[in-house]
Amino acid sequence: MSSIERFETNKRMSRVVKYNGCLYLSGLTADNPDEDVQGQTRSILGKIEKFLEAHGSSKDKLLTAQIWLKDIDRDFAGMNEVWDSWLPEGAAPTRATGESKLASPKLLVEIIVTAAV
Amino acid sequence: MSSIERFETNKRMSRVVKYNGCLYLSGLTADNPDEDVQGQTRSILGKIEKFLEAHGSSKDKLLTAQIWLKDIDRDFAGMNEVWDSWLPEGAAPTRATGESKLASPKLLVEIIVTAAV
């Protein structure tokens, strides 16, 4: 099979791993955790877009996504509004969204994607 | 690599994405959220089976599954009973099951699978 390429690797995780036609991204959270869910979602999607484009993919090549929200009752609609408007027409990945507390208390949303290269 | 095929795509997600020998399905929930966990699990597994068969796979080609339960202490056993009897002999995927509140309060279970084509 193809070899494994890792990018932005530290002792805990790689931000990006490329293997066999797929680009795996780590779960991403917002740079500024004081923002509301829409601001955090925008921050995450901007980072996803940069990682994809830096490594031979793009947001119209997303295969699948998981979205974890700290408070799904409160923030599902707000996250969706930003998500829906960010996706290119006709290129939505499969998706699952659930509630999960995240690694630090102010984080409201974490998004994990896999894309094609 | 192979091209990406998307099915039942709206602005938020595709129900099914086919790429590179894998069929990714969105997290699926029950059509009737008034059912108990067994009814909801049956509904979901029926939908999974239809999606798989419509796109070149089948339930004996499942690779991996995640199962999210709203109340894992109460509903783990009930979900398992339906799940275990649905799977073909000798063809079980890898699986992980955790607790997560879901996108609407009455939803008790969501299942995400990836299958081979």
Add this chain to the structure above:
Amino acid sequence: MSSIERFETNKRMSRVVKYNGCLYLSGLTADNPDEDVQGQTRSILGKIEKFLEAHGSSKDKLLTAQIWLKDIDRDFAGMNEVWDSWLPEGAAPTRATGESKLASPKLLVEIIVTAAV
């Protein structure tokens, strides 16, 4: 495409599934649920290592991981300490960590990995 190989399969899940250059592992939990999060993490990582090596992979070929903690505020740091020291230099997978109650009350951590073969 390649065929699907399943290992340690029962009616509910396979511990390992090999397909198309990827090795999928079921979510793994500790053998002794009376241990603290560090003991449970060590137990899980030992099992992951054995499964990977038994089926043509190894811990320097990890692609992606999800880590589910029962109590992320209390146990994130302890889990990370064991995780960080277990990973080989320069070979970290992508990772996402969230909070989720698990299949039995004493389980503090579950880890799901996919590796290359």
